[in-house]
Amino acid sequence: MKQIAVAxxxxxxxxxxxxxxxxxxxxxxxxxxxxxxxxxxxQRFQQLCTGCHGRGGVGGQGEGQGPNLVNSWEVRRxxxxxxxxxxxxxxxxxxxxAFSLPDPQIRELAAYxxxxxxxxNVVPVAGDPNxxxxxxxxxxxxxxxxxxxxxxxxxxxxxxxxxxxxxLGELRQAILDPKGLATDGYRPVRLRDVNGNSLRAIVKHESxxxxxxxxxxxxxxxxxxxxxxxxxxxxxxxxxxDYGQRLSTDDVQNLLAYLSKQSLRQPSAKPVPSNARxxxxx
Amino acid sequence: MRRSALLLxxxxxxxxxxxxxxxxxxxxxxxxxxWLTYIGxxxxxxxxxxxxxxxxxxxxxxxxxxxxxxxxxxxxxxxLVHDGVMYATDSNQVIALDAITGREIWHYQAQxxxxxxxxxxxxxxxxxxxxxxxDCHLISLNRSNGAVFWDHDFAGGDKSFSCTGAPLAVxxxxxxxxxxxxxxxxxxxxxxETGSEAWRVRAVPRKGxxxxxxxxxxxxxxxxxxxxxxxxYDPELNLLYWPTGNPWTDFSGGNRAGDNLYTDSVLxxxxxxxxxxxxxxxxxxxxxxxxxxxxxxxxxxxxxGRARKLLIQANRNGFYYVLDRDTGEFLQATPFVKKLNWxxxxxxxxxxxxxxxxxxxxxxxxxCPSVHxxxxxxxxxxxxxxxxxxxxxxxxxxxxxxxxxKPVPNxxxxxxxxxxxxxxxxxxxxxxxxxxxxxxxxxxxxPGPTTMWAGAVSTASGLVFTADDDGDLVALNSKTGKDxxxxxxxxxxxxxxMTFAVSGRQYVTIAAGTNLFTFGLSSDGGSSK
Numbered sequence: 001m002k003q004i005a006v007a008x009x010x011x012x013x014x015x016x017x018x019x020x021x022x023x024x025x026x027x028x029x030x031x032x033x034x035x036x037x038x039x040x041x042x043q044r045f046q047q048l049c050t051g052c053h054g055r056g057g058v059g060g061q062g063e064g065q066g067p068n069l070v071n072s073w074e075v076r077r078x079x080x081x082x083x084x085x086x087x088x089x090x091x092x093x094x095x096x097x098a099f100s101l102p103d104p105q106i107r108e109l110a111a112y113x114x115x116x117x118x119x120x121n122v123v124p125v126a127g128d129p130n131x132x133x134x135x136x137x138x139x140x141x142x143x144x145x146x147x148x149x150x151x152x153x154x155x156x157x158x159x160x161x162x163x164x165x166x167x168l169g170e171l172r173q174a175i176l177d178p179k180g181l182a183t184d185g186y187r188p189v190r191l192r193d194v195n196g197n198s199l200r201a202i203v204k205h206e207s208x209x210x211x212x213x214x215x216x217x218x219x220x221x222x223x224x225x226x227x228x229x230x231x232x233x234x235x236x237x238x239x240x241x242d243y244g245q246r247l248s249t250d251d252v253q254n255l256l257a258y259l260s261k262q263s264l265r266q267p268s269a270k271p272v273p274s275n276a277r278x279x280x281x282x
Numbered sequence: 283m284r285r286s287a288l289l290l291x292x293x294x295x296x297x298x299x300x301x302x303x304x305x306x307x308x309x310x311x312x313x314x315x316x317w318l319t320y321i322g323x324x325x326x327x328x329x330x331x332x333x334x335x336x337x338x339x340x341x342x343x344x345x346x347x348x349x350x351x352x353x354x355x356x357x358x359x360x361x362l363v364h365d366g367v368m369y370a371t372d373s374n375q376v377i378a379l380d381a382i383t384g385r386e387i388w389h390y391q392a393q394x395x396x397x398x399x400x401x402x403x404x405x406x407x408x409x410x411x412x413x414x415x416x417d418c419h420l421i422s423l424n425r426s427n428g429a430v431f432w433d434h435d436f437a438g439g440d441k442s443f444s445c446t447g448a449p450l451a452v453x454x455x456x457x458x459x460x461x462x463x464x465x466x467x468x469x470x471x472x473x474x475e476t477g478s479e480a481w482r483v484r485a486v487p488r489k490g491x492x493x494x495x496x497x498x499x500x501x502x503x504x505x506x507x508x509x510x511x512x513x514x515y516d517p518e519l520n521l522l523y524w525p526t527g528n529p530w531t532d533f534s535g536g537n538r539a540g541d542n543l544y545t546d547s548v549l550x551x552x553x554x555x556x557x558x559x560x561x562x563x564x565x566x567x568x569x570x571x572x573x574x575x576x577x578x579x580x581x582x583x584x585x586x587g588r589a590r591k592l593l594i595q596a597n598r599n600g601f602y603y604v605l606d607r608d609t610g611e612f613l614q615a616t617p618f619v620k621k622l623n624w625x626x627x628x629x630x631x632x633x634x635x636x637x638x639x640x641x642x643x644x645x646x647x648x649x650c651p652s653v654h655x656x657x658x659x660x661x662x663x664x665x666x667x668x669x670x671x672x673x674x675x676x677x678x679x680x681x682x683x684x685x686x687x688k689p690v691p692n693x694x695x696x697x698x699x700x701x702x703x704x705x706x707x708x709x710x711x712x713x714x715x716x717x718x719x720x721x722x723x724x725x726x727x728x729p730g731p732t733t734m735w736a737g738a739v740s741t742a743s744g745l746v747f748t749a750d751d752d753g754d755l756v757a758l759n760s761k762t763g764k765d766x767x768x769x770x771x772x773x774x775x776x777x778x779x780m781t782f783a784v785s786g787r788q789y790v791t792i793a794a795g796t797n798l799f800t801f802g803l804s805s806d807g808g809s810s811k
Contacts, residue, residue, distance in 0.1 A: 150424060150431035158429035164393045185388075210383040218426045220387065222366055222380045264421075264433040265394040 034111050035124040041112030044105060052095070056169075057116045066096070070116045071167070083110040120171055120260040121163035127250075132258025135251050142255070145216075145238055148262055154218045155202055155238045156186065164263035171259050175252060178239040188234035191215055200238060203231065303408045304364060306453055310517055315783040317363045319512075320403040320448030321661070322739070322780065325580035326514040328663040330781045333743040334788035335803060340745065340757050340767045342804045346789065347384030349377075349798045356776040357793035358400040358735070360448070360661070362411075363782040368791070369425070370798055371401040371448075374415050378428060381784050384800060388428035392421060397441075400776070402512070403448035405456055407474050412456050414445040420458055420472055434477030436460075436470055442692045443467070448512050450522075452553050455480055457522060459509030464531075464691025467508045469524045469549070471556060481556030485509060485526045485544050498539030504691050505538070506530030507545040511575040511659045516591070519608060521559060522551045523580070523593055527573035533642045534569065534684040534697025541566035546574045548593065550610060560610030562632060564597050569642055569697070570624070570682060571653050572599040579664050579671065580607060585718055594717055596662060596673040598655030601628055602720040616720030618657075618713060621650035621677045642684035642698065650679035652708065653700045654732070661737030661778035663746065665760050670714045670723055672738045672746050672760070678708025708732040710751040714763060724763035728752065736792075737778030747790055749775040755792050755799070771799055 045057065052066035053059060059068030069075055075083070084106050090098035099106070115123055136142045145156035152159075162171070174181055187203040191213065201215040211223040213231050223230055243252070304318060312318040313330050322328035335343060351357060351372045361370035361379075368381040374395045378387040392415045399416035406412070410431060411423045418437035423430060436458055437443040443460045450457040455471040466486040472479055485507025487493040494502060506529050513524035526549065529535075529542040546565040551558055564574045574597060581592045585604065593607035600622040604614040612632030625634035640649050654676055662673045685698040702708075710728040715721070728734075730751025738748035746760045750768075753775060757767040773795025781790045791800045 147424065147427070147429040150422075150429060152429075154427050158424075158427065160430040161393055204387045205380070205385040207383070207385060210380060210385055212380050212383075212385055212387045214387075214427055218424075220367065220426055222382065224382065263394075264392075264430060 037108045037111035038115045038123070040105075041108035041110070041115075044109055045112050048099065049109070057113065069113050072117060075113060075117045080110060080114065083113060116167070116169075118167060119164050119263075120166055120168040120256075121263040123168055123260075125168060125257050125260040127253035127255075127257030129254070129258040129261050131250075132254035132256065135247065135255045136258055139251065140243065140247060140255060141240075153216060154214050155188075155200060155216055159259060159262055161264045162262050163260045164265065168256065168260060171256055172252070174239075175247075175255065176244045178237070178241055181237075181239065183237060186237070188236070188238050189213060189231040190234050191221065191230055191232075200234070201231065202238070304406050304451075305408070306517075309407075309451060313782070316365070317361070317780050317782045318406055319362070319450060320360050320405070321450070321512050321514060321577060322663075324515040324517060326577040326662075326664075327579055327581070327666060328661055328739050328778075328780075329665055330739065330741045332741055332781055332783050332788045334783065334786075335741065335745065335781075335790070336743040337745060337759055337766055339803060343757070343767055343769075343790070343801050344804045345769065346382075346800045346802045348800075349379060349384045349386075351377075351796050351798070355400060356735075356774055356795055357798065358402045358446070358776045359793050359798070360403045360778050360780050361791055361793075361798070362404055362406050363780075363784075363791075364406055364425070366784040367425070368782075369404045369406065369411050370793070371403055371413055373398040373401055376404060376411060376413050376423065376428065378411075378425070379798075381782065381789065381800070384798070390421075390423055390428040390430070392419070392433075395419075397444060399444050400446045401448075402446060402777075405449040405451040407451035407456070410474065412449050412451065412474070414447065414449060414458060416444055416446070417441065418443045418445040418458075418460050420449060420456060420477060422474070422477065432477045434472060436472060436477075436479065440465070445510070447510050450512050450515065452515050452522065455553070457513065457524070457553075459511070459513075459524065461508035461510040461527070462506065462530075462692070463694070463696065464504050464506070464689065466503050466505045467510075467526070469509045469513075469522075469551065469556070471553075483524075483549065483551055483556045483558060485547075485549075486529075487543065493543035496540035496543045498537070500538040504530060504689065505542065505545065506532075507547075508573070508575070511577070514578050514580050515553065516580055516607060519591070520553050521607070522549075522553050523578040523607065524549050524551060525574045525576065525578055525595075527575050528565075528568045528571050530691070531689050531695060531697030532569070532571045533682060533699060534686060534689075535567050535641070536686055537689055538567070542568070546572060548574060548578050548595065548605075550607065562603075562605055562610050562612065564595075564601075564603065565599050565634065569684065570599075570649060571696075571700075572597070572651075572655060573659075574598065575659050576657055577659075577662055579662060581664060581666065581669075581717055583666070583669060583718060585613065592717075594664075594671060596657045596671065596675070596715065598651070598658055599624070599634070600651045600656035601625075601634075602671075602673075602715055603628075603632070604718075604720070605632075614720065618673065618715055618720060618722065619651060619675060619677050621679050622656070623648075623650045623679070642682035642700075644683065644685060646681040646683045646701070648679055648703065649682050651676065652678040652680035652702070653682075654678060654680075654708070658735065660735055661739070663738045663740040664717060665740045665746075667742075668760060669717045670760065671717045672740060672748070673713050673715060674734070674737055674748060675711045675713045675725075676708050676732065677711065678732060679703060679706060710734060712738060712746070712748045712750075712756075712758065712763070714746075714760075726756075726758055726763045726765065728756075734775050735777075736775035739779045739781055739790075741781060747779045747781070747792075749777070749779065749792060749794075753794065755779060755790070755794075755801070769799075769801070771795070771797070773797065
């Protein structure tokens with residue numbers, strides 16, 4: 001499979017160099033909305049592409065392997081036609097070969113690659129959002145730590161716009177396998193109040209000179225110098241790691257259906273230009 | 283940010299001791315230790331009662347921290363501070379910082395906004411922060427963690443509007459304005475709870491309404507009158523004073539015969555209903571882009587032997603105006619720039635006496651002030667005890683051109699434009715105007731490339747902080763204008779300074795380029811405490 005390498009090796013160096021400015025997923029590409037094509041494309045991708053691009057398109061290992069296709073600046077920048085062309089024709093000067101597949105199969109592969117870069121609010125999601133809201137507020141206890149439109153707790157990220165900023169797969173992983181989640185801005189600590197009660201809290205920012213901490217009640221604590229010792233590291237993150245056991249498959253799917261509705265704006269018709277210029281002051 | 287009464291926090295200094303809700307009373311008292319509105323206080327005076335930093339110890343003023351924004355342009359934000367937390371903005375984003383250290387507490391980035399624009403700041407009310415996206419959504423955020431309560435598109439999906447201003451919180455409403463090139467603008471009041479619109483006042487009347495006769499045959503939905511800066515508020519009279527900008531097309535008035543109400547005006551609006559109590563138009567039928575969006579400062583004082591509630595404004599057109607803000611009566615106007623050739627004066631009713639042949643023309647005509655203005659949206663500041671209004675002033679002329687072309691909204695056509703005069707460079711000053719007479723008490727020249735867009739803040743300790751045209755923050759003696767201290771920030775300045783205190787220590791903050799600078803007295807001396 002080595003020689004198969006890789007759609008989108010094209011411009012792979014610039015692609016890597018741009019990873020840091022990829023930004024949140026933004027795509028209204030029609031391919032990403034075609035659930036059947038995405039599903040068929042995923043199966044074909046596993047057969048043909050994972051050897052170089054890695055499982056789930058996260059990138060191959062070692063020299064000469066294919067780049068990450070998930071949350072990829074290059075993929076988002078490319079049109080559907082471009083993506084299909086790279087698969088059909090290969091990319092000159094790279095290890096990416098041409099795949100002589102029927103057009104529908106090319107299209108399915110492109111749809112799957114596109115879906116790896118599509119936010120949750122532009123892809124079809126099975127499940128009942130109303131039932132998912134109940135899971136969010138009650139059975140799952142999600143709102144103990146997460147807010148949606150001002151309703152909820154302080155220990156986790158606000159989810160009011162989460163479907164516009166995360167892919168469906170990321171949401172699923174955050175629920176079922178949160179161990180790998182970035183903790184920047186959410187490092188768990190404990191603070192003690194005047195009655196000796198321990199409050200759960202998170203560190204929003206930390207340096208050698210100050211800690212900015214929010215407790216579970218929304219209290220903000222700006223700790224400077226010796227005061228920083230008041231924040232004691234917690235044993236584990238506040239996000240439960242057992243939702244896979246506590247929630248049924250249907251619960252999780254319904255929760256995903258609910259979360260995938262949480263965006264402040266309708267999906268944009270086109271990707272937001274990354275180089276949009278500031279307007280004049282007037 | 284509730285009072286959580288943590289054991290150790292109570293006995294330590296330097297800890298944000300959290301937070302009663304920001305209500306009407308706090309907004310009326312502002313500023314004190316906090317800085318709760320873009321305009322500093324409802325009156326727009328921007329005069330701080332803080333006195334730790336004085337003319338005697340200002341030599342000990344040092345930078346405390348600098349926070350960089352990944353911004354596309356020069357920051358125009360004037361941050362708010364409440365209980366040790368600073369809220370600052372750039373295009374489509376808000377950050378909350380520990381005001382002592384500059385470290386980030388939270389960051390909100392609006393997603394999916396297909397436009398960038400400058401942003402001047404936020405409003406605060408209750409437990410919420412409010413700010414406008416470049417495409418005119420008002421967003422309500424939890425001030426502890428930046429979580430979104432709601433996002434309301436107050437332009438109704440009309441992408442021809444853009445927003446750069448800081449909203450104003452008044453009682454239970456958030457007041458907003460916007461700008462366009464070829465669309466009639468408006469002031470709107472939105473519920474602070476839900477974002478629903480309580481009232482809206484157009485800067486140009488509808489057909490048949492009073493004032494509509496001042497437009498000839500021009501389409502009344504194209505008139506402009508942008509409301510893009512923050513107005514002021516008198517709680518006793520319950521009146522908002524909201525300024526409006528120029529009519530469209532900016533430099534060609536041939537299609538819009540008449541005074542073009544209510545452009546280049548200040549509107550006195552009932553804060554509950556939006557009902558217009560009075561208006562005053564500074565420039566009828568403007569063809570020089572002399573927006574009246576400068577802060578309408580409110581000042582109670584004796585004027586010509588009588589106690590009056592005044593509204594004062596140094597206008598972009600070069601005249602300093604004094605009005606009665608209860609009635610709208612015009613009381614006085616005096617030039618505050620020497621380079622002023624478009625009007626020979628202002629008549630008894632407040633109408634300019636226009637000099638012939640100062641309209642823009644196809645061949646160009648030299649007119650003073652320039653489009654940049656004798657002053658502009660940057661902040662003036664008023665020391666009420668000294669009765670001095672400090673105004674960043676530009677002495678400059680330009681060549682104005684116009685062309686007769688069929689106007690098409692949002693096409694970029696503004697009626698043509700203006701060019702600088704290389705042989706006649708402009709010069710910025712900070713001028714202290716006697717607020718009652720308009721006389722220039724002192725002036726401080728600020729040599730530079732005439733590219734600044736920055737204002738001033740005054741303090742009860744006898745200081746005026748201003749940005750200058752060379753990239754410095756400067757502190758002057760407010761009585762004399764003597765230069766006491768400066769710090770070069772290395773950037774073009776597009777923002778006005780503000781001052782606040784946390785745990786008894788006073789700070790001064792200003793945005794410069796893509797950075798936010800905060801200054802305080804050095805820890806090894808200088809503090810009077």
